[in-house]
Every structure is written in structure tokens, then in C-alpha cells.
Amino acid sequence: MLDIEIKKSLPGFKLEVSFAVEREILAILGPSGCGKTMTLKCIAGLIQADEGRIALDEKLLFDSSSGVNIKSRERNMGFVFQNYALFPHMDVFNNIAFGIRQLPVEDVKEKVRLWLQKMRLSGLEKRYPGQLSAGQQQRVALARALVSEPEVLLLDEPFSALDSIVKERLEEELLEIHEFFPGHILFVTHNLAEAYKLSSKIAVYEAGRLLQFGEKEKVINRPSNRVAARLTGVKNFLPAVVQEVESSSLNLELSGLGTRLKVERAAGEEWKTGQVVTLGIRPEYIQIKDNGENIIAVLVEEVIEEISSYIIRCSLAGSGGEKILEARIPRTEAINLSRGDSYQFNLPADKIFIMLE
Numbered sequence: 001m002l003d004i005e006i007k008k009s010l011p012g013f014k015l016e017v018s019f020a021v022e023r024e025i026l027a028i029l030g031p032s033g034c035g036k037t038m039t040l041k042c043i044a045g046l047i048q049a050d051e052g053r054i055a056l057d058e059k060l061l062f063d064s065s066s067g068v069n070i071k072s073r074e075r076n077m078g079f080v081f082q083n084y085a086l087f088p089h090m091d092v093f094n095n096i097a098f099g100i101r102q103l104p105v106e107d108v109k110e111k112v113r114l115w116l117q118k119m120r121l122s123g124l125e126k127r128y129p130g131q132l133s134a135g136q137q138q139r140v141a142l143a144r145a146l147v148s149e150p151e152v153l154l155l156d157e158p159f160s161a162l163d164s165i166v167k168e169r170l171e172e173e174l175l176e177i178h179e180f181f182p183g184h185i186l187f188v189t190h191n192l193a194e195a196y197k198l199s200s201k202i203a204v205y206e207a208g209r210l211l212q213f214g215e216k217e218k219v220i221n222r223p224s225n226r227v228a229a230r231l232t233g234v235k236n237f238l239p240a241v242v243q244e245v246e247s248s249s250l251n252l253e254l255s256g257l258g259t260r261l262k263v264e265r266a267a268g269e270e271w272k273t274g275q276v277v278t279l280g281i282r283p284e285y286i287q288i289k290d291n292g293e294n295i296i297a298v299l300v301e302e303v304i305e306e307i308s309s310y311i312i313r314c315s316l317a318g319s320g321g322e323k324i325l326e327a328r329i330p331r332t333e334a335i336n337l338s339r340g341d342s343y344q345f346n347l348p349a350d351k352i353f354i355m356l357e
Ligand SMILES: Nc1ncnc2c1ncn2[C@@H]1O[C@H](COP(=O)(O)OP(=O)(O)OP(=O)(O)O)[C@@H](O)[C@H]1O
Pocket: 010, 011, 013, 030, 031, 032, 033, 034, 035, 036, 037, 038, 039, 190
């Protein structure tokens, strides 16, 4: 287990996070400047936290209370930086060999050969970083980080500078690496789709704080608060009042509209009749349907065509254009909508989540 508790203050910025990962891929997701890179650097020992504790299984790497601070190079971690940070004056072979240069020459050759092969770099060992494509440079950076068989792989926006085809291939390679890499992988991203595709857990950051941490399904489907919801792509928030609390569901009334909606109750959540809440639903979970439960009348405000879906912005009927809902409907659904049309949406009870704010 990699167990992390970090506090670090800089002028105008404070990072305070704690979480633990267990040999899985964790995505650290959040907007620019929220402390994602700083977290990786503290874990790697490249910068020192002011307070806290970092433990890798039984081994204490950092502990401010007992003064433990293991040197970066002794932490057994591989770090891949956003801009690859390859040594420009070294060829591919020597870049990859850098972290194991203390080993006997034959061992170095064998290990580098293995990683050249694994990362599809065979034949490029004599090239310099300036003679490689961005994707090749990133594969060298990954090989360099993994050749020393680290226990932790830290990736700082590893794919952000790549075009979508190269990025997709490298994402698949990362998933393959994970199959034979027995350690922990932490990767920083501000791309929700990438976080969801690659990780099993997601940590959502905002301004140096951890807003939510957990299984990716839970983070996506049950955001803990409005900011975490927004950061994970939820567009729809509506005020409501709890009308009835049943064992596995709740009945809500949309404030100011009187529309009743049924919501599945998540395990462990306690709600009371009369409580004012905010209801949230992701645009892709809204369906076009005019019968069954949770049908809501809307007025189309805007239709945007994307490659695979229509983004439909609507106002709730009776709200005077005040309450807006956004739906993402697959283009496989034959719809013919334009601004001003009246329509009906279905908000599935198991896809709505509710929050106190
Ligand atoms: N050496 C430093 N001295 C002072 N402030 C710093 C230093 N390094 C980073 N910061 C500040 O700390 C905050 C967190 O930076 P960090 O690089 O961790 O952000 P990030 O979430 O990785 O952002 P991005 O996605 O833009 O890389 C930012 O406000 C940044 O300006």
C-alpha cells in the first residue's frame, strides 16, 4: 500500500491531501494549478512536504514527526514528466540505461534491450531525443522510468502533448504495462475521459484540497459535492425538496415547479422529509422518453451537433427559462429538434444523485 498524507504551504497556495492506493492505477484529476504535480513531487521526494507521512508498505519514506526523509533516488519510484525530460545529449539507449548505470554492463544491456522491445523502440537506440517523434520520446521516458523496476510509477500528464491517435495507443500501452507492473501507478490528468479510461480510482482535486477520492464509478456517479460533480462533467443541478423517504428510494419535488421525481437512495445516505437538496444528473444519462416515471417537460433552447451526439440545452417547462437542463443524446437516436420545441425527458431514478449543497 502507498499511504500518503501531505501538507505543503507556498506563498498563495496550500496543499493538504491524504489518500492510499493499493497496486492500482489512480488518476489525480483537477484543474490547472490545483496541486497535482506538487503531490507527485512530494511522493517522489523531489520536494519536501512541510508536514505529513508517506509510507510504501512497511517502509516509511517521509515522516515529519520523526524526521524521516528518504532521498529521492532511494525511494524506488519512476517519474515521467509532462515534457518527457529526456537527456538531450544522450541517445535512447543511454537515456533508458541512466537509472541502472550502476549495474554490470551485460545486465544493463539486457534490461535496456527488453524495454526497447516492450516499448516498440527497437532500432532507435542510437537516436537522440531530438530525432524522435513526441510519441517515441514518451515511450523512451516510460522505458527509462520502468527499467529500474520501481515500486511506484508517477506520471505527470504523460499524454497531454500528443495527438489523439498516438495518445490512444500509449493509453493502451499503459494498461498493458499495468498488467505486468506489480507496483502502484499514479497519473496526473485534467482530462476526465482519460482518467476514467485508465484508472480504477480517481482523486478529484481543487485548489490544493482533495474533494473526493474513490472507485471511479462512485466518483462519476455519486459525486460528493457540487464542485466535485462539476469537475467530473456534471452539468445539471436543480434545487429540490425531499417529500418522502422510503427504504430504497426518495421522492423529491423540484423547487418552484411542483414536478415530482423518484430517486434511488444510495447505501448509507440519510435524508429527511422537508430537507432542501440539490439534484444532479450527468447529461449523457438523460433519455428521450414520454412515458414511465420521472418524465419532465422541457422547452428546447439550443441544439449542438457533435460527431457522436446531440447536445440539447433545454429549460424546464414552467421555469420561465430559468432552470436549464443539458442532455447528450446519441446521434443513433433519430431526433428532429429545434429551438422552441416542447419535449419530454426522462431522468432515470438510478442515475440521479442528490447533495446537500
Ligand atoms: N516552486 C514553486 N514555488 C511557488 N509556487 C509554486 C511552485 N511550484 C508550484 N507552485 C504553485 O503551486 C500550485 C500547484 O502547482 P502544481 O504544479 O502542483 O499544479 P497542477 O495541479 O499540477 O497544475 P497544472 O495542471 O497546470 O500542471 C500552483 O498555484 C503553482 O503556481
